[in-house]
Every structure is written in C-alpha cells, then in structure tokens.
Amino acid sequence: MRYQTLLMRWALPALLLMAGLAGCSTNPATGQRQLNWISTAREKSLGAEAAPKFVEQYGGDIPSASIQKYVSDIGHRLAAVSERSDLEWEFHAVDSAVINAFALPGGKVFVTRGLMEELKSEAQLAGVLGHEVGHVTAQHIGQQMTRAIIITGIGVGIGVAGQQSDDDWLTVLGVGTSVGGGLYMLSYGRNQETQSDELGVRYMTRLGYNPIGQVQVMKVLKRASGGGGAGPEFLATHPYPDTRIKHLNMIIKDQYPDYKDPQKYRIYRDRYKRTVLNELKRLPSPAHDPANQPAD
Numbered sequence: 001m002r003y004q005t006l007l008m009r010w011a012l013p014a015l016l017l018m019a020g021l022a023g024c025s026t027n028p029a030t031g032q033r034q035l036n037w038i039s040t041a042r043e044k045s046l047g048a049e050a051a052p053k054f055v056e057q058y059g060g061d062i063p064s065a066s067i068q069k070y071v072s073d074i075g076h077r078l079a080a081v082s083e084r085s086d087l088e089w090e091f092h093a094v095d096s097a098v099i100n101a102f103a104l105p106g107g108k109v110f111v112t113r114g115l116m117e118e119l120k121s122e123a124q125l126a127g128v129l130g131h132e133v134g135h136v137t138a139q140h141i142g143q144q145m146t147r148a149i150i151i152t153g154i155g156v157g158i159g160v161a162g163q164q165s166d167d168d169w170l171t172v173l174g175v176g177t178s179v180g181g182g183l184y185m186l187s188y189g190r191n192q193e194t195q196s197d198e199l200g201v202r203y204m205t206r207l208g209y210n211p212i213g214q215v216q217v218m219k220v221l222k223r224a225s226g227g228g229g230a231g232p233e234f235l236a237t238h239p240y241p242d243t244r245i246k247h248l249n250m251i252i253k254d255q256y257p258d259y260k261d262p263q264k265y266r267i268y269r270d271r272y273k274r275t276v277l278n279e280l281k282r283l284p285s286p287a288h289d290p291a292n293q294p295a296d
C-alpha cells in the first residue's frame with residue numbers, strides 16, 4: 001500500500017514524463033496526441049497471437065459460414081473506409097450467449113451471438129462493428145494497455161518505455177503466460193467511448209448505413225440491461241448509455257441532417273433477418289453460456 005502510494009506519487013509521474021518523451025504520437029483517426037507504447041508491428045503480432053485465444057474463450061466461431069461471411073464482409077468494408085485500412089483486420093461472430101463486442105490491437109474484432117440476437121438490422125450491426133473499428137483506429141487499446149502496464153508495474157523495473165516483451169503485453173490482455181488464467185477486460189473511459197461512437201458513425205455513413213442504427217444499438221443495450229440481474233457485459237465495458245444516446249443524437253442532427261433520406265442512408269432490416277436471425281434460430285444453443293455453467 002505504502003509502496004503503491006510512493007509509486008503513484010513519484011515514480012509514476014516520472015515514468016509518465018519519460019514515457020511522454022518516448023511514446024507520444026499523433027493519432028491518425030482523431031488527430032489527437034496520445035501516449036501509446038505499442039507500435040503497429042507489435043499491435044499486429046499481439047492481435048494475431050491473442051485472437052484465437054479470445055475466440056476459444058467465447059465459444060469458438062458461430063458454426064455458420066454464411067453468418068461469418070456476412071459479418072466479415074461488413075467489417076472489412078468498414079475497415080477499408082477507416083484511417084487504418086492497412087491493418088490485418090479480422091471479424092469474428094463468436095458463439096457466446098453473453099451480450100458483447102470487443103476489439104484487440106491490430107484490428108481483430110469480435111461480436112457475440114448474444115448481441116447479434118438483440119439487433120434488428122444490418123445498420124445496427126454496422127454500428128456495433130464500426131464502434132469497435134473506432135477503438136482500433138483511435139488506438140484506445142494501445143493507450144489503455146500502456147496505462148495498465150504502467151499501473152501494474154510490468155516493466156517498471158526496466159523503466160524504458162516500449163521495451164516490454166510480447167508476454168508482458170499479453171498478460172495485460174489476459175492471455176499471457178506469466179499470470180494465470182482469467183480474462184482481463186480492458187475498459188475504456190467515457191471520452192474514448194464517445195470517440196468510438198463518433199468514429200463508428202463516420203465509417204458506417206461512408207458506406208451509406210443510416211447512423212440512427214448506432215442510436216438504436218444503445219437503446220437495445222440499455223433495455224437488455226434493465227431486466228434485473230447482471231447487465232450485459234457490453235455495458236460493463238461500454239458504460240454511459242444515456243450520455244451516449246444524447247451525444248449521438250446531437251452528432252447526427254448536426255452532421256447528417258438528411259439521415260431520414262432513404263435514398264441516401266439504408267437500414268437493411270430484411271437482409272439482417274434473413275441472413276442472421278433466421279439462421280441463428282436453426283443452430284444449436286450457444287457453445288459458451290455462463291448462465292448454464294454449474295457454480296464453482
């Protein structure tokens with residue numbers, strides 16, 4: 001405790017100062033200065049190593065080639081109109097009943113079956129995927145991991161920004177070898193969520209999806225969390241639904257005043273129902289469902 005106080009008061013600011021000199025860069029999507037120790041090459045290697053482990057933890061890919069292709073196509077089109085189209089993007093629909101979506105460094109994006117079942121249109125799915133693409137392009141994961149690695153003290157002994165090993169970073173992501181088990185969920189700050197919402201809207205509208213889909217996703221999540229018990233995981237990692245709905249409505253009114261024009265912005269409700277919802281009903285129950293697992 002005392003050590004931690006000392007660390008927070010003196011060592012951490014000193015380290016941050018050093019890091020600030022060594023690891024500060026300008027973000028391609030937001031234009032903001034950021035503290036990020038993860039290079040693009042490292043992002044790619046970490047994402048490639050961690051992605052299969054995340055897929056496994058979430059029940060594997062949904063066993064439907066048509067759903068995987070659908071999600072992957074929409075995801076790749078969103079990534080292609082983003083500021084970091086050159087990453088090794090991958091989009092997975094994972095066979096988990098939990099309601100969630102998340103992204104790893106290097107452009108590996110995951111959406112769960114639980115969340116897909118709650119959605120009603122392709123525009124909404126594009127909103128979810130666009131938001132996660134936004135976390136990647138804005139390099140939020142690298143920034144959060146940099147912060148986590150400073151706070152947990154991994155590499156503090158070395159004290160040189162950017163000298164952490166792959167294992168150090170994978171430990172922060174919860175798939176490392178030096179600390180046992182458990183999924184470490186990186187959580188984002190309110191500003192990062194708002195930023196990803198805006199970026200999601202930017203990318204989805206470039207493809208002609210109606211940005212109102214993004215607002216509807218927030219409402220779906222808010223409703224899904226209202227039924228008592230534990231809320232969906234997406235809200236634990238993506239909080240503040242009311243603030244975000246308000247902010248999104250403001251952005252849409254301001255930047256996309258013609259969003260109601262059906263010639264310009266599309267929803268694709270039928271295509272989503274046909275390709276995803278009907279197909280999911282034909283499949284066996286999700287492979288990963290924490291509600292069905294016996295208590296310890």
Ligand SMILES: [Zn+2]
Pocket residue numbers: 131135188193196237238
């Ligand atoms: Zn988010």
